Every structure is written in C-alpha cells, then in structure tokens.
Amino acid sequence: MGYNTYPSYHSHLSSAEESAASLGSECRSNRRRLSKKRGKEKKYAPTMALSGDFEESGSLLSIKVAKDQDGSRFIQQRLAVADELWNDVYGNFIVQKLLEFGTDGMKEGLAKRLRSETLSLSTRVYGCRVIQKALDELSNRDVASLISTFKGNVLLCLNDHNGNHVIQKSISILFKMAKESRENGEDDLCTLYLESIDPIVEEIIQSVELLAKHAYGCRAVQRMVEYAIEPLRSKVLDSIIASQDSLLCHTYGNYVVQKALEHGRPSDRDAIFKSITLDNSVIKFSKQKQASNVVEAMLRLGDDRQRQQIVQEMLNCFCVDHYNVTENAVLSMSKDPYANYVVKTALKVLQEGEQRDRLFSILLSHQADLEEVPFAKHIVAMLNTHRQSGEEDTAMVNVEDKK
Template sequence: MKVDREMEILLNEIPLLHHVGLLGGSEAGADDDADLSFLIHELAAMGLVDGDDELPAPGAATGYGFPTKGENLVAMHSFSMASHYAHMRSLFVPVTFDDAAAADGWDIRCSPPPYVPLPSPATPRARCKSVRRKNGSVMTTSPKKCGAAAAAKWHGESLAGLRGVMYHMARDQHGCRLLQQRLDDGKREVDYIFAGVSRHAAQLMVDPFGNYLMQKLLAVCDDGQRMTLVLTLTADPFALVRISLNVHGTRAVQKLIERLSAREEIGLVMDALRPGFLELIKDTNGNHVVQKCLHSFASNDNKAIFAAAALHCVDIGMQIHGCCVLQRCIARSRGEHRDKLVAAIAHNGFKLAEDAYGNYVVQVVLDLKIPTANSSLAQQFGGKYIHLSMQKFSSNVVEKCLKVFKEVDKAKIILELLATPHLEQLLPHCYANYVVYSALKNSKGSLHSALINAILPHEELLRTSPYCKRIYSKFFLKN
C-alpha cells in the first residue's frame, strides 16, 4: 500500500537525520533551537501517530521519542552505521509494522485506506493512438499493432482512410497480405496503396513482409508510378546498392529491374548501381541483381557492367559469386564489349587457371575458340604444362586445352609430357593422370604412337595404381 511505503521511508530517514546532525546534534553544528514539530505534524497527517491541535509545552514528554527543546539528541541516542543496519531493515525487505514498533519504540496506528471501487473494464478497441500505463509511465501502442488493428478493421472496406497507417500495415504480416489482396481490386485501390507507401519504398523493400507488397505493386503500377519509385530509390546514390545487398531487398530490386522498359529508367538504375558494382558482384544477394541486369537489359545498356568486369576480371573471377557473374558477362556481351572482356581474361589466364574459381572462367574462354584468346593462353602455358597438370584446378584447364586447341598447340602439350624425365610420376598422380588420359584420347598419328610407347614400360605400375585404372583399361586391356 502507498501509505505503508511512505511510512517505511520516513522511518528509515530518522537515523539518517541523526547521522547528519539535523535533529539538533552539536557535533554537526546544528541549531539548538531546532523545532521538530513539523515532522510530528506530517506523521499525524498520514495517520501514523495521533496529532494534537496544539503543540506540546516545552520540556513536556512527547511520547514519541523526540528530544525536547535544548536536549542533545546525539548524546541521547548515539548513532552508528552498524546500529542503523542492525535496527533498520532494507526498503526492499518486507517489514511488519508490529516488529518495527517493538524494535524502535514507535506507537504506530495506521487506519486502512478508504475503499474506492475500481472502474469496470471497458471493451477493448483497436486504436492506433491508444495508450497504456506500464511501471508508472505512459506508453503508446506500437506501430505494427496499429497496422494489424487497421488490417482487421478495414478488411473489405475502402482504403481511402488508411493512408496514414498504410506503411505500418505493410510491415505487418496480416496487413501486408490484405494490401496485396486489395491490389487485385482495380486501379483505384492500386492508387490508394501507392500513395500510402511510395514514400517509404526503400524501407519496405528490405522489410521481411513489406518487400512482398513492393514486388506486387511493381507488377501492377503504371509507367508514371514506376518512374516515381525509380526516382525515389535513386535519389540517394547508395540507397539502391544497400537494398540490393539485403536478403529481402535483392528480390524487390530484381522485380524492379524486370519491369523497367524506358531507357531513362534503365539509365537511372544503372547509374545508381555503378558505385557498388564490385561489392554487389561478390555478395551473396547482390550478385543476383547484377545477373538480373545482364539478363533483362540489352547489351548496350549493360556496357557499364562489361567495362567494370573487364577492369576487375582477376578480382571477381577468383571469387565464388564473381566467377558466375563473369561467365554471365561473357555469355551476354557482344561485339567490342566481349572482345575487351575476353582479352582481359586471357591476359591473366595463368593466374586464373590456378584458382579454384578462376579456372572455370578460363575454360569458358577456351570454349569460345577465339584464335587471339587461345593463342594468348597457349603462350602463357607453354613450358608450364607439367606444373599445371599436377595441380587440382589447373589440370582441368590443361584437359580443356587438349580438347579445343589447334593441332599445333596440342602437339606442344604432348611433346612437353613426353620430354619429362619422370613420366612414371605423372601416371599415378591423382591429377596428372587425367591429363595423360586426355592426351591419349585427343592425339592421333605418330604423336599418339609415341605417347603409347612412352607409357608401355610402366604397364605394371598402371595395373596396380588406383589412379591409372582408366588409362590401363582403355589402352591396354583392348590390346
């Protein structure tokens, strides 16, 4: 009860007043004429003690343990922190008033508070600006609950009055679902929803629920509304990049890219994505946005992507997501854009061939069978085929070279294999054995016979080594 709480606080304050000398103690330099009648009146007003209309005469016994005028309270009741903790309990420990009175000599009489009937609970209503009390403070209802309440109230009714809370509805699971359903009701409802959420497009695109509404809104809005969304999203140079990097936002941006048709819209989106191209292309979510641009836009619209890919081909080609985007760039580029990109990759072919991801990019370039590119790669690989054949990733590139190179360049690879003084080390090697097998398959004539003759002395090794089973079964069991 409130009265009990206030009484306990006053009881705990009495020893502290002793301690600081406020009750007339000479050690604290207090005034000898200090009058404590005000404290008695406060206790009487609270119903803790019996108050009198008139103050007690000087020197008369008060009955409350208070010193009379001129008496030294410190001399009467010496105070120490130890005695204070011994007699005065913590405010947080329940105290019975009988025990307190017995311990301190207080005559406590506290009448119960008057009974006040509680108001009957009102019927709960969903209101956006409703308030509630919690720990003595006023709190407003959360916006998401406002959105859910609005969704429940306005199901099946006009959306004209929901513009103020439509953003909050879109971030609520049920509210977002309702708005998506209302988008199918015609142009009027689309206009209402667009007016309510278009200003918050960037926030809704990264929202777990709001992104679904934005995707559907992009599919049904007209050209003017779509242009408004594009201008909103590209006003901040990095806003569209941040949205594309988000796990929810990437889907909404991909849907936006699918719906773009005007050259002006495409130009605005490409200009907004360009500053974060390198980050987007390496990101789990962002790389899908770049690939959607490559798939949806014409080659000339993607020229900025092709130029950046050629400039950073080594950096992105040696990354798990980047190598996929780089392969898509090769497939979608045309004319001079593809020539520059292929030339840049071929120029760095040896470094990429040894990489876990870059080797796939080199193989794609080899499959194009562009004479200038393959010639550049053959020149870089020459004299290093043994080294490349004994590595996990580059051995795949050597196998591809044996398939797509011209006969002259194939002969150089096979001659390098024959010239090695330790062919018996390549045959049982876990990676090089595939290169030898591919050389046997893609050679013919005298070169093929020379390779067979070099392998024959090692027939016993081929029979026992687990890595030579393919070579032995294909070229020796038949004979």
C-alpha cells in the same frame, strides 16, 4: 442494443482496403504458424520462412489486390511510406509479384522509388532479390536508369555477397539489350544502354586482375567475357591475357582464363596455349590443381594443332616418381590427383590416329599398376571399355571372315 446493430470495421473499407486487410490477416496468420513450427523445428526455420505458405498465399492475394483499380492505388499509397517491404523476409515477395503482375503505372512508380534505393537494396539479403526482379520486369529504359546508379560503387557491390549477383545480372541483361538494339539498327538505344553500363565496365576493366582473383569479382569478369559486345569485350579480354600468368594457377583466376578460352578470340587461345606449353610446361601445369583445369579446357577448345602438341609433350616426356624410378609422363600423370583428368580428357577428345593409339598402348601395357592407384580409376574404366570395344570389333571381323 444487440451486437449486430454495431457496424463492423470492414463496413467502412473499400473493396481494395478489404482485400488489403485480408492480406494483412493472412500474413499474420502465416507468421503465427511459422512461429509455432520454428519452436518445434528450429533448424529448418530459414527454409520455411522463405518458402512456406506465406509465399504462395500472400503473393496470390497481393496479385488480386494489384489487379483491382482501387487496390492498385491503395498499394501504391502504402508503398510510398513502407520502405521496409523492400528488404522484408515476407514483404519482398509482394514487391516482386507487383513488379511481375502490376500495371504499367505501378511499375513506373516502383521504378522511380527504386532508383534512389538501388545501391542500398543490392547489398541486402532480400532487397537484392527485388532489384534482380526489377531488372527482369521493368521497361528497358527503366532498367538502364537503375543500372546507371551504380556509378562509383561497382567494386563495393562486387565485394558484397548479395551485391555481386545484382552486378552480374546487370551485365548480362544490359548487354543483351544493347546487342538487340544494334542488330535492329536502333543506334540511339544501343548508345543509351552502353552509356548506362559504362560505369560497371570501366571499373571492371581497371581492376581485372584484382577482380579475377576474388571469389565474387571473378564471376563478374566471366559475365563480361560472355556478354559484352565489341569493342568492350576486347578490352576485357586484353586485360585478362595481360594477367594470365598470375591467373593460371589461381583458385578463382583459372576460371576466368577458361572463360577466355571458351568465348575469346583465336588470338586469346593462342596466347594461353603459348603460356601452358612454354618450356615444356604442360606436365607441370597438369599436376597443379587450378592450372590443370586450364590444360583440360585447352584440349577441349583448342584447334587440332594445339591439341596434338599438348599430347605429344605428354608422350615424349618422362618423370621421376617418389622411388626415383623414371616413367613415361602419361603414366605419371595418370597416377596424379589432378593430372589424371588431363589424361582422361585427352583420351576423349583425340581423334582416331597414331597419337590416340600410342596413348592407349602405353596405358594398357601398365594397366595392372594403374589399377592399384586410386586416382587412375577413371582411366582404368576407359581402358576396360576400349579393350572391350576392340574385342567386339575383332569378333565382328571373324564372323565376317567365316561368312
């Protein structure tokens, strides 16, 4: 009996199973190829594993299988028993593509499976990517259902390197959905979305100061300020303002205060302005690494009155340097590693007028000294530009006079 008389294995498979078998073969081939590359270039292995040939060819094959009627059923059956795909270095790409290109039925099936896995996957390296993709691709109701499962575990996720990204995305997506529903007059949907996000909001509001000082938690608080709708946004802002004194000079907290300046209410800007100007504290805060960021933001985002009062303090105050020499605060700030950025911002945002002229006048009269200070190089560059601009204006006037 010749070899050809034996039936091949693939002759017993449906078209969907053949495609799936081909997908498996392609996966194994790519694994072997990546394995060989790792042997030669070990230090590049993580990048190759995440963005190598498998991601492209494997995803395309999974899309082909998913769009076939039998293939769709085949994959759904396999997903029912293949939990390892969620957090697999390769399998997560397949699940993401199914979420993006799969049929409505497949997405519904994936949504049901993910509800019981949302929390565990959110804190895993590849699983968190699947959850974030699900938040982008599933129906609004399914998204709300997934997010509601974080109840009681929000702080756990916010303290996690992977989970905090899922919470941030949950905040931005669900509040956008709630805002659109409210604007469209769909009050029932808006209520549903707000009830789903409520567990996240409550845990954040109860721990705003703690989270604002955390490397990951501060990001979630910032997303709340950016995307929350009223009255929830006001609750978050109230908590930030109540804690601002301890946040101004904090490594992470200062970013939360800046976000409150950018997206907060006029009353929030007034409260922060009062804190950084109380007892002539502008110079002190400007020379502090983290608080200087807030002073800069206040110059950019405050109103004209607030901006002018900050600059007036800079012009009127004096500082004593290391050699016990008294000099204008503007000069002292220009030589400081952090306060020099405040001076530079002031020069940028001030409108033409007396204050701006005084600033340039003080700095130009000491330009030679500033050129010797590394931290003042940006200001010196601005002085040169200003001087050149003034000379060009004078030349233009002389030309006009001659005419």
